[in-house]
Amino acid sequence: MATITLDPNYGYVLLAATSTFFLNTIHGFNTGAARKAAGIAYPAAYAPSSRTDAAAHRFNCAQRAHANYIENQPTMLAALLLAGLRFPLTAAAMGAGWSVSRYLYMKGYSRGDAEGKGRYQGIGFFLFQLGLSVLAGYNGVMMVLGK
Template sequence: MSSSIVLPPGFGYVAAGLVSTAWVLGWQAMIVVGGHRTKSGVKYPQMYAEKAEAEASKAALLFNCAQRAHQNTLEHMPLILVTTLVTAMRYPVFAGYACGLWALSRVLYTLGYTTGDPVKRNTRGGILGELPLFGLLFGATYTAYDLLRSSA
């Protein structure tokens, strides 16, 4: 018995969108968080600077902001991956572009957050990221419905 996976035309856009999220996560972890960890002097395995450290040191505050931006991106990844892949079953180009736009929004979100003013996370990408996120959520929901309807 032989089985194969058939990818829809345009799935390269999905691959590019998903790979862009990997690049963003790598940049956040190694460059942004790692750089701020070094500058702040927060040692492993401590995940964040203590409140007193962050209040006393701008570098520690910036580390916490960088760490939180990265953690928030990680928290969104299961939702992004699932909705991108499900949406891609019927709408691969849309799914790829939406995933890529979300990844770009995370760069802007991170740059805003790491100014030291957490409010800027939303003015520099946070809100922009909600559009592709909800687009993927609705796309995946419709795709799942359509798949169920067509298999009945």
């Protein structure tokens, strides 16, 4: 059986992970404000296609930004926690970069630009997520090899 000793710097990994919980709450407030401004009643997840006004479009963009966030958060968190076992400071920095990028993605997308192009200002989150996934896989390979 393997024993895992955590580097004291793993605390930074946990802080980066925790930032994603708060960012999810920020997404909720952002989407709620857009919902209120558009007058979209619960339980509708999106404004109906018959609504073509800017407020409805902004709500749909904010809602989609939040949905994209919760689609990606579990994968990123797992990769962050696994990558941080061997590379705690690198993983924590990448996790923090992911959270900042996701915030920028939310703010840009929620502006309601044509075709949602505002989301591109935070699209770099994919690079952080990919990097964390590669590091997590590397850790697995090294463990199998006994290194």
